[in-house]
Amino acid sequence: MxxxxxxxxxxxxxxxxxxxxxxxxxxxxxxxxxxxxxxxxxxxxxxxxxxxxxxxxxxxxxxxxxxxxxxxxxxxxxxxxxxxxxxxxxxxxxxxxxxxxxxxxxxxxxxxxxxxxxxxxxxxxxxxxxxxxxxxxxxxxxxxxxxxxxxxxxxxxxxxxxxxxxxxxxxxxxxxxxxxxxxxxxxxxxxxxxxxxxxxxxxxxxxxxxxxxxxxxxxxxxxxxxxxxxxxxxxxxxxxxxxxxxxxxxxxxxxxxxxVEGEKMSKSVGNFTTLDDLLDRSDARSYRLLVLRSHYRRPIEVTPDTVRDAEAGLARLDELGRRFGLGDLLTSGPVVDPGPADAEIDAEAVTRFRDRMDDDLDTPGALGSVFDLVRQANGAADAGDQAGANRKAQTAALLCAALGLPLRAGSGDEEDPAVQAKVLERDEARAAGDWARADALRAELEDAGWLVEDGPEGTRIRRQ
RNA sequence: GGCGGCGUGGCCGAGUGGUUUAGGCAGGGGCCUGCAAAGCCCCGUACGGCGGUUCGAUUCCGCCCGCCGCCUCCA
CATH class of the missing domain: 3.40.50.620 (HUPs)
Known part of the structure; x- marks a missing residue:
């Protein structure tokens, strides 16, 4: 309640x-x-x-x-x-x-x-x-x-x-x-x-x-x-x-x-940033995360630093979406607590989340419980417990969705044939031990705005 | 002047009368990696100042300092 x-x-x-x-x-x-x-x-x-x-x-x-x-x-x-x-x-x-x-x-x-x-x-x-x-x-x-x-x-x-x-x-x-x-x-x-x-x-x-x-x-x-x-x-x-x-x-x-620097943002003071300005230069979800990170009754500072901080946190959440292929949980619509019957969801974690939210919408605390799940999911996956990891990851995605923060599994344009060709070429170079060629291809991809990650399944890219 | 809020580790930011820790970002060390990236593990032992209550206060009380807001049309 x-x-x-x-x-x-x-x-x-x-x-x-x-x-x-x-x-x-x-x-x-x-x-x-x-x-x-x-x-x-x-x-x-x-x-x-x-x-x-x-x-x-x-x-x-x-x-x-x-x-x-x-x-x-x-x-x-x-x-x-x-x-x-x-x-x-x-x-x-x-x-x-x-x-x-x-x-x-x-x-x-x-x-x-x-x-x-x-x-x-x-x-x-x-x-x-x-x-x-x-x-x-x-x-x-x-x-x-x-x-x-x-x-x-x-x-x-x-x-x-x-x-x-x-x-x-x-x-x-x-x-x-x-x-x-x-x-x-x-x-x-x-x-x-x-x-x-x-x-x-x-x-x-x-x-x-x-x-x-x-x-x-x-x-x-x-x-x-x-x-x-x-x-x-x-x-x-x-x-x-x-x-x-x-x-x-x-x-x-x-x-x-x-x-803004401790003072109320208002039109009369003239110290305001329009939403247009902010959304032009950052992912809208990072502003939501910034808002969620502090209690709704407290003032929040919106500066390039705090926005960047939120973006870094968002990147960690999105990384979870990528790693666990949570594409089907990317809904931006409302979601309902599935309750303890859903074996895919960690009901105890949901309870911790709800306890925080029930306490005057303690979104910073609730977010803490989500990041706990992220760490647990990654840790379980690193340890080889794929089932346990998936459960934690799904729960984290569910709770993010509950906060209106849909995770992203990718930017959607990774399948560009020209880009994919480079990725494949790099895999071949690495398989052949041609590190110079592999590094050159990585540099090319990075110049095109991609972040290159090598994993057991081969090279993976994502937007920087 | 009146009323109210806030002051937490490098930064952001919750919470709590005392046993294990919020969490995120940044930083240091390690594992992993061809090198990276991502991820994981470990680390820094914080609560504005002065008193008081208490076995014990960052957490309760008082005072002080600092910042902020409201007191007619600003979300």
Whole structure:
């Protein structure tokens, strides 16, 4: 049973499901206002690993993650690019899904878009007005947060602190500086929707309330996102749901930053690396491995050094795939724990893995158990215990797949006839004891990007 | 100012009141190899500082130092 840190309580607690055997998850996705960076990638990977692990343990998972396609920066971005807003957001979103696919992240079961839910957002705001917890001002409609029981649950800040910290906005009509906008009245040049308060557009926090409750229902199991969404975004989502008499998320999970030289990566600081940049120069699986190597709540440093380190670890895993011909276990789809009945799998190792994962998704510890298997498999094979070795190797591959990290048995182009000819020629040279010729052929292959390895079965090559 | 997190061996990074070790990368030695590569074995005996609790603390408590984050729209 999975124990997870809950942002609301600050404690690690058993994740309890509303419906037995089924998990409903809502993760705040991307605002499609530009290029996604490493932080967005980490978020996607962290929740992908959670989702895959729940599937691995045999649960049904309903995973919803939204796209925010109307927002201030989107309006500005489209204007700056000189293109219509829908074209701007569509292009950014399309690129995001390509990146998601490259990262091996499973697509959500549902991907609601804010602009498709404006009617229901208007309905929610109207309801909050009717309940007397929201009020209209000259420039919009606001939620009166001091009327919401438990406001500050996620922020873990005294209300006074939030109040004194609140930035003073132009609108002095707000009853409390903490109150936040549910509906923004139209400004010139902005896209608008009709509402009882005149044309305008929804505030940011409202969309996720409406979409999560619509698609997952009251009291859904888990709500997640990046650490920076805790306050105000998630606090304000919860406030609206509670004020509307709805039961909101039962559990809150947030992932930590990607940092650059110790500082949070963010667009405002300008210290971000885009996912495009990273994926251009490294195997996407190495970023997943890098993310898995540290706990999801800790910050991670992404530097050329840490990426290289992850790539070296990945190479060790792939080497296992090659050595044991695990080509049929290269799935990038979800896998399910086969249980102790499967003689090909080391059930005890799977248990060790699951113990680590159940402890608040201790992926570094889980990964340690996988590397233990790698060493055991290689060691057994070296000692001539092929059956035992295969079992360990298969188990390692299974657990890698469970983490969304498919092993590779090769690059696929080893069969190139010209390359194969050189490999054969080298085998002949070696058989004849012509070491000079063999070394020359190795140099040629290496120049072509191959790493040459001689084994009992002859020369083997792989991509460097 | 308020609230919170973190400081582990050359690097990354888990975990734990004490007997055998996380794991990965890098490094040294060995086995294997024509030489390599890959793999395996061995090695470095780490837990910011000062006190306290304890038979015993890296692990609990206090203080200090350092780094980081949040305090209204940033994953």
């Amino acid at each position: 999975l124990r997870l840190h809950d942002t609301a309580t600050g404690e690690v607690a058993l994740l309890r499901f509303r419906d037995p055997g089924r998990v409903s998850i809502y993760v705040c996705g991307l605002t499609v206002d530009g290029q996604a960076h490493l932080g967005h990638g980490r978020m996607a990977l962290v929740f992908d690993v959670l989702r895959r692990y729940l599937l691995f343990t045999g649960l049904d998972v309903n995973y919803v993650s939204n796209i925010t396609d109307i927002e201030d920066k989107i309006i500005d971005g489209a204007a700056a690019a000189g293109v219509p807003i829908d074209q701007f957001t569509a292009a950014n979103e399309a690129r995001w899904w390509e990146l998601i696919d490259t990262l091996g992240v499973l697509r959500p079961d549902e991907t609601p878009h804010a602009t498709a839910y404006v009617d229901r957002m208007v309905a929610l705001v109207s309801d909050l007005m009717a309940r007397g917890v929201a009020y209209e001002t000259a420039d919009g409609v606001y939620l009166s947060v001091l009327d919401v029981p438990g406001y500050g649950l996620l922020a873990h800040q005294p209300l006074d602190s939030l109040r004194t910290g609140a930035r003073v906005e132009a609108d002095e009509d707000k009853r409390s500086p903490l109150d936040f906008v549910l509906w923004k009245k139209a400004k010139p040049g902005e896209p608008t929707w009709e509402s009882p308060w005149g044309p305008g557009r929804p505030g940011w926090h409202t969309e996720c309330v409406v979409m999560s409750l619509d698609l997952l229902g009251d009291g859904f199991d888990l709500h997640g996102g990046g650490l920076d969404l805790i306050f105000p975004h998630h606090e304000n989502e919860r406030a609206q749901a509670v004020a509307d008499g709805r039961e909101f998320a039962r559990h809150w999970m947030h992932n930590g930053w990607v940092t």
